[in-house]
Amino acid sequence: MCGGRGTRLDRGEKPLVEVGGVPMVERVRRVLAASRVERVYAVTAPHAPRTAGLLDCPRIEAPGEGYVPDLQHxxxxxxxAEPVLTVAADVPLLTPGTVDxxxxxxxGATTVAVPVGRKRALGVTVDTAFRAGGRLLAPSGLNVVGDGEGLAVATDRGLAVNVNRRRDLRRARWLAGAPAASD
Structure with missing residues (x-):
């Protein structure tokens, strides 16, 4: 999923924002290529033409109406064909091991979530949270779409760091250079 406008970042096309000198969308593409994922499609949008031009994988052009409508498209x-793994382009610290x-x-269908406390400990923002099993959780940007409804909770920093704001970008850039001792 890489059609984000990046309005909260104010840096142009969000997937092209660099972390560690590499556009976030390329970082995610490389991770998926090194994981057990068999096929990768990039879901792009009309307001991210440079992102679409950068990608070296098949693309599905969505209308650019938001994450959920573009995913449905x-x-x-x-x-x-379902089941399908979906990954947002704004999780630049993702690793192949985390994906696997x-x-x-x-x-079946699984929402992968991160404890809100983990996100806060890493110094990144929490835009959306929900309670499940007595825990306060945040969506990670990685999900499995298919039959059923499941929840997996992970603490990997690669899932905890979504770049939605400038503060998140600064933190992701700093963490990209730091060892992943806690994963």
């Missing part, structure tokens, strides 16, 4: 494409662990934990 992508899932309606004949090339994509999420796939292992998935049972």
């Amino acid at each position: 992508a899932l309606a494409d004949d090339r994509v 662990r999420a796939l292992d934990a998935a049972e």
Whole structure:
């Protein structure tokens, strides 16, 4: 999912914002290529033409109406069959191991969430939170879409750091250079 406008970042096309000298969307693409994921499609949008031009994988052009409508558009494409792993381009610290662990934990449709306390400990913002099993959780930007409804909770910093604001970007850039001792 890489059609973000990046309005809260004020840096142009969000997927092209660099962390560690590499556009976030390219960082995610490389991680997916090194994971057990078999096929990668980039869901782009009309307001992210430079992102679409950068990508070296098949693309599905969505209307650019937001994450959920664009995801629904992508899932309606004949090339994509459920279950499907969805990953937002704004999780630049994702690792192949994190992706593989999420796939292992998935049972049908699975929302992968991170404890809000973990996000706060890493110094990143929390835009959305929900309670499940007595825990306050935040969506991670990685999900499995399919039959059923499941929840997997992870503490990997690669899932905890979504770049939505300038503060998140500064933190992601700093963390990109720091060892991942806690993962």
